[in-house]
Amino acid sequence: MHQKLSAPRRLPRRLPRRLTQLYVGLLLYGLSMALFVRSDLGVMPWDVLHQGLARHFGLSIGAWTIIVGAVVLLGWIPLRERPGIGTVSNVLVIGVAIDAALAVLPEVHALAPRVGLVVAGLLLNAVATALYIGARLGPGPRDGLMTGLVRRTGGSVRLIRTGIEVAVVLIGWALGGTLGLATAVYAVGIGPLVQVFLPRLTVPEHRPVPAEVPADTLAA
Structure with missing residues (x-):
């Protein structure tokens, strides 16, 4: 008969770290966006739209970032995507x-x-993106x-992403x-x-372990 040893039912999920x-990633993401704006040499693709809306209709770039993010999030409904705390935080914090x-x-x-x-x-945007994606608490609304x-369409990631970003850039530029x-x-x-930063900043996923493990199994 196997001798039973007690073991934790689930390893820690590192929620505080995640x-x-x-939130560090989202704050740094917003800062990286501001650096592009202050360079006056062009902004990130979605920010061309945010900046264009701000100049055409008023309100700040940040306000339009939130508004557009919320509208995009509504587009998840027919696509049956499920937001996480990271998704909602992305809309508000950035x-x-x-x-x-x-x-x-x-x-x-x-x-x-x-x-x-x-x-x-x-560089800061790459680190920030890896931080908030690596926390594994939900993708951003645009992602x-x-x-x-x-x-839903069966199209390629490259084609769909390129199509979305070309559309928002052209609208924002106009x-x-x-x-x-x-x-x-x-x-x-x-x-x-x-791709360089993400593997280094992704929080490892812990799997549940049995409540009891045979001692001879652990020894083996």
């Missing part, structure tokens, strides 16, 4: 963070510092829209958003950079 990582950062970051006029802002914004469309070299740099560079 929540901390989520918009507040970019407005707070823009309130303290001064305008920059010399070209060299503006290029530096783009480089810093790109969920993409994956939902991929699942409304007065800043489309520039930094927009292209972001589009080309963000994927490889996130």
